[in-house]
Amino acid sequence: MEKELNEQDSLRLITEMITQARSNFQKGRGDGIVFWGYTIAIIALANFVLLQIFGYQPAIYWVWALTIPIFIIHYMIELKRGKKALVKNGINEIIGHVWFAYAISSAVFVTSIFIIGTWDSVVFLLINPALIGMSGLCIYVTGRVCRFKPFVYGAYVFWCGALISAIILVVCHAIDFQFLILALCMIIGFVTPGHILNRKVDQDV
Template sequence: MEEKKLNEKESLELITQMIRQSRKNIGTGSGNRFLLYGYLAVVLAVVVFALVRTTGSSMWASAWFLMFAPFIYTTVYDRKHRPTVITYTDRMIDETWKVIGTLFVITVLTMMILGYALGSVNFGLMMPLALIYCGIGTSITGLVIKDSVLAYLPLFGLVFAIYMLMTLPALQHVPATWHLYFGISFLIMMVIPGHNLNAKYHK
C-alpha cells in the first residue's frame, strides 16, 4: 500500500485538527479536572489553616494527603470513559501528567525513607515542590493545546513556591499561612484556567 505524501497545507490542516480534537477531549474532561484539583486544594487550604491556627498542632497538615483522592478517582474514570479518538497530543499530555504523578510518589517515598533514617521528617518541603510540579504540568498542557491562559497563568502561582523555598531554611516549622498561600496558588494555577478552558469549550 503506497503511502500518501501530504503537502504543506494538508500537514497544517492535520496538525490543526489534532489540536482541535485534543482541545475537545480536554474541554470535556481535563477542564473539569483542573477545577477538581483546584477547588479541593482551596477548600483544604482554608480548613487546614483554620485547624492549625486554632489548635496549634501541625499534624492537621497531613490532611493534604487527601489531594491523592482525585488521582484515584480520575484514574478509574479514565479507564471507563476513554475518548473515541486519542491523538498524539492527547498521549503527550497523558504522559506528562504520568511523569508529574510519578514525581509526587517518588518525592513522598524519598521523604519518608530519609525521615526514617534521620529520625525526623519535615513535609514542609512538599508544599513548594507540589506547586512546582503542578505548575509545570499545567503550563505544559496549555502549551500543547495552545491555550495561553493555561500555559502562562500557572507560572504566577509559582511565586509562592519560590517564597517558600527561600524562607524554609530559616524556619523551624511551617507557618499556618503557608496553607493559605498553597490554596491561593492552586486558585491561580488551576481554578481560573479551568474555568477559562470550560468557557472556551462551551463557546
C-alpha cells in the same frame, strides 16, 4: 461538500482540517483540572484552618491522605471518559502521562521526606515549595503542548508561588501561610485556566 478541486483548494483544505483536528479540545477537558484545583485548594485551606485551631499537630497533615482515594476514583472516571472520547490524539496522551508521572513523583517525594525526617524537621518545610514548583512544570508543559496560554501564565503563578512559599517561611517562621499560598496558586493558576478552557471548548464545539 463535493466540488472540483484545484491545487490551492486542496492545500487549503488539508491545512484547515489538520488545524481543526489538532486544535480540538474534548468537551469537559478542563473538568479534571478544575476538579483537582478545587480539591487541593480546599484541602490546603482545611490544613491552614486546622493548624490555626489545633496548632502544630502531626495528625493534621493526614488530611492530605484524602488525595489518595480521590486520585483512584478520578483515574477510573478518566479511563471511562477516554473510552468514550470522540477523538484520540497523541497530545492528550502525552499530557495524561505527564500528570500521571507528576502524581507518582509527588507521592514518592513526600514519602521520601517522611522517611528522611520527622514531621517537624527542616526537610519537611521543603514539601510545599517543591510541589508547587513541580506543579508549575506540568502546567507549563500542558500549556505549551496544547498551545493554551492561560496554562502558561498559570505556570508562572506557580513558580512565583513556590518562591514566595520559601521566602514566607524565612520571614514569618511559620508553615501555615504556605498552605494559603498553595490554595491561591491552585485557584489562580489552575482552576481559572481550567474554567477558561471549558468555556473555549463550549464555544468551539
